[in-house]
Amino acid sequence: MKTLCIIPARGGSKRIPRKNIKPFMGKPIMAYSIEAALASGVFDEVMVSTDSEEFAEVARQYGAKVPFMRSEKTSNDYAITADVINEVLSMYHDRGQDFDVICCLYSTAPFVTSERLKEAYALLGDEVDASFTVVEYSFPVQRSHRIDKDGYIQMVHPEHYATRSQDLEKTYHDAGQFYFVKTATFKSERVLWCKRTKPLVLSELEVQDLDTETDWKLAELKYELIHRK
Numbered sequence: 001m002k003t004l005c006i007i008p009a010r011g012g013s014k015r016i017p018r019k020n021i022k023p024f025m026g027k028p029i030m031a032y033s034i035e036a037a038l039a040s041g042v043f044d045e046v047m048v049s050t051d052s053e054e055f056a057e058v059a060r061q062y063g064a065k066v067p068f069m070r071s072e073k074t075s076n077d078y079a080i081t082a083d084v085i086n087e088v089l090s091m092y093h094d095r096g097q098d099f100d101v102i103c104c105l106y107s108t109a110p111f112v113t114s115e116r117l118k119e120a121y122a123l124l125g126d127e128v129d130a131s132f133t134v135v136e137y138s139f140p141v142q143r144s145h146r147i148d149k150d151g152y153i154q155m156v157h158p159e160h161y162a163t164r165s166q167d168l169e170k171t172y173h174d175a176g177q178f179y180f181v182k183t184a185t186f187k188s189e190r191v192l193w194c195k196r197t198k199p200l201v202l203s204e205l206e207v208q209d210l211d212t213e214t215d216w217k218l219a220e221l222k223y224e225l226i227h228r229k
Contacts, residue, residue, distance in 0.1 A: 028062075032110040
């Protein structure tokens with residue numbers, strides 16, 4: 001199967017300016033995604049979709065291709081990831097290149113490794129159309145609470161008031177790192193995962209949101225801990 005890695009890297013990050021190339025442990029954070037993708041040997045092409053010439057130059061320095069720049073339509077605050085992927089596939093098709101599988105790999109995913117990419121790719125098969133990374137919730141969601149309009153706290157699932165945590169079903173959330181999906185499935189459903197999707201479960205140490213400066217510092221501490229081991 002011919003496989004394409006798409007690394008979206010829009011230039012207009014609001015919460016952390018120039019987030020996609022902000023230094024992380026000594027090099028632009030985008031470099032980690034590019035290097036992992038190239039080292040995995042899974043992809044026929046690793047490309048960065050960006051509207052920033054500065055980001056494009058960094059991407060090329062670390063070995064990714066930037067065959068075309070992202071359009072203004074897919075660079076605004078309202079464009080979703082599916083719009084970006086669809087544009088990339090269309091641009092490649094116009095150049096005579098089509099792919100059987102795509103991987104959307106986020107540019108701010110410093111914990112991604114070539115091994116994890118290979119594991120997720122290996123999950124695809126005749127009965128599996130997509131795969132992506134997840135992490136277990138650190139506390140059972142069945143024991144969650146909400147605050148009502150009067151300020152009182154209530155259980156969302158009061159039926160589990162006395163249920164032991166170890167007896168509750170494990171639940172998971174998207175780790176926000178990468179998504180493999182067959183191109184035909186993406187084009188027909190316009191989603192990164194579908195009914196026939198298998199997860200790659202990560203440890204909590206491998207996952208960290210990067211929306212604030214505090215998140216960034218926590219991620220660097222986790223990275224140091226992992227690599228110290």
